Amino acid sequence: QSALTQPPSASGSPGQSVTISCTGTSSDVGGYNSVSWYQQHPGKGPKLIIYEVSKRPSGVPGRFSGSKSGNTASLTVSGLQAEDEADYYCSSYAGSNNLVFGGGTKLTVL
């Protein structure tokens, strides 16, 4: 149950786009269309922003989008806003009823 690999930090100016990667293996990210992304602000519980690679729950702005190629998934935040500054975590189903998370990426809006 190895963690997925995310860059520890990312940044962008308001209005810009930023992409966060999430690299796993063929046993998790590459093997299932079950990648999710979560946004977490300090002191709060995580919030689901992307599920099944690219689907957005109701109420999540269209500025958030997800994709996957091979063993790497990506989250893109377009038109960065100040409130997007948060920690972002990816997760993937890893078979045998196991779930694996990434180490998290701290997104800074400059």
Add this chain to the structure above:
Amino acid sequence: EVQLLESGGGLVQPGGSLRLSCAASGFTFSNYAMSWVRLTPGKGLEWVSSISGAGIGTNYADSVKGRFTVSRDNSKNTLFLQMNSLRAEDTAIYYCAKKRSGTSLEIFSFDYWGQGTLVTISS
């Protein structure tokens, strides 16, 4: 409105025990599998354990297998995590989380999370 409220965290010595609870409201509790996920500063989020909607099936991360036990009381809409033989590396904020869809243990995503309860293991 879905709400998940964890409780039971605290400071415990290594080797000790703690029981966490998660009170759920705003949805039909028994219709969803539930999980515990923890957040540590160095490792980020880590899935800990899951339990099926009926409470019959359970699953654990290797790091807690044999030490932690997940259970639920569907009559009281409450999820539990009994933690025994606690270690320093169990120090974390523990969240309960609702599976987005269904009762089975195949957890693909969580659509609601609680605010978390802090567990500190230290002498």
